[in-house]
Amino acid sequence: QVQLVESGGGVVQPGRSLRLSCGVSGFTFSRYLMHWVRQSPGKGLDWVAVVSSDGTKNYYADSVKGRFTISRDNSKNTLYLQMDSLRVEDTAVYYCVSGESMIVRGVKVDVLDIWGQGTRVTVSS
């Protein structure tokens, strides 16, 4: 059974740091892109970051670039999100999501495939 389980959320003051973890089981973690996606209270979905299957490449939303770092440990089947210089507007539920590449008429299309249940981060003084 495929499972993605986030942890590490909580309440933190602006300017402080927090590290989220996502433990994965039930599929070959090292073969897949992994993403973080967040959702502020009552708001829509906001893509945060992605890391390549081998951990060597990553991309970020402009809103978190320079403050957040996505990484993975394939030996531990775990994804991380290091969040520094947190702001009130970073308050959200953070989802760990596995990426999948769908092949459509010979073209690869990436999707957000399997989602964790989310972990809540509240940034407040």
Added chain:
Amino acid sequence: EIQMTQSPSSLSASVGDRVTITCRASQSISNYLNWYQQKVGKAPNLLIYAASNLQSGVPSRFSGSGSGTDFTLTISSLQPEDFATYYCQQSDSTPWTFGQGTKVEIK
């Protein structure tokens, strides 16, 4: 950054109605467009990928169309379990971006 705009933001419909949601990209994204369904308190779920391909296990009453900048999600006959929020998302280029969502409510 590619902006994704959905319309309407919300709609009220009855069971059995045909429902159409549109999504427009700020520049051409070919068919790199996916649709997700999110029910209250749950994580989103992939419905359609590459604009028109139904994800495994998704009922055939859901369909998608479009390419370039204009896309449509259609529910041919709305069922009680379809009341949810729907999001489009482009995977043409990073940063990936979502539409603001369309909430489908019971009339």
